[in-house]
Amino acid sequence: MLYESLSCFFANKIFVPFPKAIVFSKEKIRFGSKFGSDKKILLPHFENSEIENIFILSGAQSELTIKNFIQNSRINIFILPIFELEEQEEDFSNDDSLDINFKFTIYSNSILEINVFNKVNSKTNLEFIIFSNSITDTNFSISNRRNLNLEINDYSAISNRKYALWLNNNSSTTIKDNLFKYDSSVLELTSFIQDNSKLNVVLNNDNSKKEYCVQQFCKSFMLDNSRNYINIMPNLSLGSDQSFGVHENWIGTFQKNLLFHLQLQGLDTYQAKKLIIISFVGETSSNFFDGCIQ
Amino acid sequence: MNNKEIIIKNAIVKNCDEEILKIDNLEFHTGINIIVGENGAGKSSFFSSLFKKEDYVLEGEINIDNYPKLQTFELVKLGYYLVQQQNMVVDNLTYEVLWKHMAEINNITVNWEEIYNFFPIAQEKLNNIIGTCSGGENRIMELIPVFILNPEYVFLDEIDSGLSSIHKEQLIKFLIHFKLEKTFVLITHQKEDFNELEAQEFVLVEGTIK
Numbered sequence: 001m002l003y004e005s006l007s008c009f010f011a012n013k014i015f016v017p018f019p020k021a022i023v024f025s026k027e028k029i030r031f032g033s034k035f036g037s038d039k040k041i042l043l044p045h046f047e048n049s050e051i052e053n054i055f056i057l058s059g060a061q062s063e064l065t066i067k068n069f070i071q072n073s074r075i076n077i078f079i080l081p082i083f084e085l086e087e088q089e090e091d092f093s094n095d096d097s098l099d100i101n102f103k104f105t106i107y108s109n110s111i112l113e114i115n116v117f118n119k120v121n122s123k124t125n126l127e128f129i130i131f132s133n134s135i136t137d138t139n140f141s142i143s144n145r146r147n148l149n150l151e152i153n154d155y156s157a158i159s160n161r162k163y164a165l166w167l168n169n170n171s172s173t174t175i176k177d178n179l180f181k182y183d184s185s186v187l188e189l190t191s192f193i194q195d196n197s198k199l200n201v202v203l204n205n206d207n208s209k210k211e212y213c214v215q216q217f218c219k220s221f222m223l224d225n226s227r228n229y230i231n232i233m234p235n236l237s238l239g240s241d242q243s244f245g246v247h248e249n250w251i252g253t254f255q256k257n258l259l260f261h262l263q264l265q266g267l268d269t270y271q272a273k274k275l276i277i278i279s280f281v282g283e284t285s286s287n288f289f290d291g292c293i294q
Numbered sequence: 295m296n297n298k299e300i301i302i303k304n305a306i307v308k309n310c311d312e313e314i315l316k317i318d319n320l321e322f323h324t325g326i327n328i329i330v331g332e333n334g335a336g337k338s339s340f341f342s343s344l345f346k347k348e349d350y351v352l353e354g355e356i357n358i359d360n361y362p363k364l365q366t367f368e369l370v371k372l373g374y375y376l377v378q379q380q381n382m383v384v385d386n387l388t389y390e391v392l393w394k395h396m397a398e399i400n401n402i403t404v405n406w407e408e409i410y411n412f413f414p415i416a417q418e419k420l421n422n423i424i425g426t427c428s429g430g431e432n433r434i435m436e437l438i439p440v441f442i443l444n445p446e447y448v449f450l451d452e453i454d455s456g457l458s459s460i461h462k463e464q465l466i467k468f469l470i471h472f473k474l475e476k477t478f479v480l481i482t483h484q485k486e487d488f489n490e491l492e493a494q495e496f497v498l499v500e501g502t503i504k
Contacts, residue, residue, distance in 0.1 A: 219385075260347050261382040263366040264375070265396050266443055271367075275395055279387035 163189040164280050167197035168223075179205040184213040190280040191220045191232065198231040206239035214238060215246040221276075222253050299323055300447060300477060305354025307336060307343045314339055316502045317354065322447075326469060326491040327479045331498030337481045338379050340503070341449050345369060345376045371400075375445035377436040379452045379481075383425035389435055390420045396442050409441045412468055415461075429456040437468065447477045454482055462487065 167173055179185055187203055203216050218234040236247045254273055262272035300322040307315035315336040331337050343352035346366050358364070358372070384392075397404045410417045416438050419427050427435060433453055440448055454462060469478060469491055482488065485495065497504050 256348055257382065258384060260366065261378070261384070262392075264345065264370060264378070265392065265439055266367055266370040266400060267396070268365070268367045271395075271399060275387065275392070276384070278395075279385060279391065 163187075163191075165189070165191040165199065166194075167191060167199055168194040170196050172198045172200075174200045175202070177201070177203045179203070179212075179214065183210075184215075186215045187217070189216075189218045189234070191218070192223050192277065193220055193232065194223045196231065199233070201232075201234045202237065203235065204237045205243070206237070208239040210240065211242045211244075212240070213244040213246075216248070217246075218249045220249075220251045222251070299357070300479075301355075301357040302352075303355040305352055305356065307340050308351040308353070309339055309343075310349050314501065315498070318502065320496070320503055322477055322479050323494060324475070324477050325473045326488060326493035327477065327496065328485050328488060328493045329479065329481045329496045329498060329503065330483070330485050335498045336501065337498055338451050340498075341376055341378075341451050341479075341481070344449070345374070370443065370445070373444075373446040374449070375440060375443055375447070376449040377433075377451060377453055379455075381425050381429065381432050383423065385423070387424050388421050389416075389424055389438070392424060393438060393442055396439060400443065402442060402444075404442050409438055412441075412471075413438065413464055430458055430461050433457060434461055434464070437465075440472075445476070448472075448479070450478065450480045452481050452483070454480075454484060454487055466490070 163175065165173065175189075177187060185205075189201060191199055193199065199220070201216075201218065203214065205212065205214055214236065216234060216236045218232070220232050232249075232251060234247070234249050236245055238245050254276060258276070259269060259272050262275060263269070267275060300320075302317050302320040305317040305320075306313055307317070317340075329337055329340075339350060340352075343350035346352075346364070346369070358369070358374075364372070393404070396402075406417075413434050415427075415431055415434055419431060419435060422435075424435075425432055433456060437450075437453070454465060457465060466488070469488075472478070473491065480488070480493075485493070
């Protein structure tokens with residue numbers, strides 16, 4: 001029954017192989033054992049998976065929080081509110097909304113595609129912690145592919161997206177962010193870059209029929225002080241000339257005044273840099289930066 | 295009263311190799327010490343050089359063991375604390391995260407109730423990004439690490455600028471409470487605000503502190 005509904009919903013939109021995992025809930029749901037929560041629905045972390053298709057269905061007026069990580073895998077995730085499927089049901093009113101809080105840690109050799117089908121009034125907060133390549137003390141091997149491609153197709157009306165990336169070992173990362181039904185969106189990207197790695201970011205909104213506001217803020221820290229150039233290309237593409245776009249890009253090393261300010265609080269240089277990183281990526285993920293801070 | 299002195303003799307303050315201040319004999323004693331002087335006279339540069347900010351140098355006799363080899367954070371760990379004049383915004387970092395981090399790495403148990411009693415705004419603005427409160431509020435928030443790190447020597451660069459009358463009262467109460475056990479060195483343009491503190495006054499004039 002559910003699979004039939006899904007097939008109808010996605011008819012003529014995307015190819016839908018049988019999903020490996022389906023979660024159906026009208027309540028607040030949370031995934032992920034790594035970060036812990038009071039109420040857990042556990043999904044395994046994805047390692048060495050060829051293709052995983054994950055369908056996440058959530059009920060009206062609910063909040064969806066996902067915390068997980070993937071590695072050496074290709075994951076397709078489809079998030080949709082169940083009230084889109086059951087619009088005739090009296091239980092669901094026009095005020096129904098689905099708030100999505102998505103936090104995914106992505107390690108090397110992974111492709112993650114996310115499709116968010118959300119209600120117009122709903123909000124999507126997508127937060128990615130992305131590691132395009134490994135550091136030596138993690139338990140996975142690096143294959144020939146050292147690239148990470150992330151493509152996001154987001155159909156929400158309002159989206160606040162936050163990325164934190166660590167790029168090292170001459171890796172190359174491309175993020176393609178496609179906006180479809182946006183009224184407004186804010187994309188915030190913070191990257192920590194080492195070893196001549198490359199980053200290409202494309203924020204694309206080709207909706208030419210409506211007014212919208214897109215803001216893109218990129219901040220890149222060079223972790224290697226000896227480098228004299230950085231290869232990062234943030235692009236913003238707007239399809240409507242009636243729309244409003246903001247595009248800011250900052251690239252540099254850790255600011256001296258900022259480090260001095262934190263040193264005045266009793267932190268040594270390493271601790272000060274780590275605290276700056278923690279402020280962007282959180283305590284847990286910041287552990288992966290150990291050893292790369294000079 | 296434990297007398298905690300800072301003595302600086304025959305010293306020179308430099309900024310990018312340019313000499314900007316001479317200090318013949320300077321002694322700060324436990325209690326309140328006030329430095330006054332015209333704008334641009336070099337008061338803040340003196341503090342920056344003492345705490346080894348990049349491009350600033352303090353050369354001379356200073357009664358801090360091994361001072362030439364110490365780094366900024368090591369001075370702080372030895373009990374010296376500076377509140378700078380300029381406001382610093384730290385992206386994404388809240389006061390709560392910073393303060394708890396400071397307490398954790400120094401293995402300190404913080405008496406938060408005491409802090410909130412002195413400065414109620416600390417509790418109210420705990421989750422603010424550092425440096426994003428109003429000007430006067432930022433000044434007060436910069437004082438909170440005094441409770442966490444418990445330094446013996448506290449340098450406050452125009453801490454009173456932009457404070458409301460309520461916050462100024464709280465600042466005076468704070469200074470009165472600690473003046474018997476700590477050495478405060480304040481730079482100010484309104485020395486009359488501190489009349490009741492029996493402060494020792496120093497005047498910076500023509501490149502020399504007298």
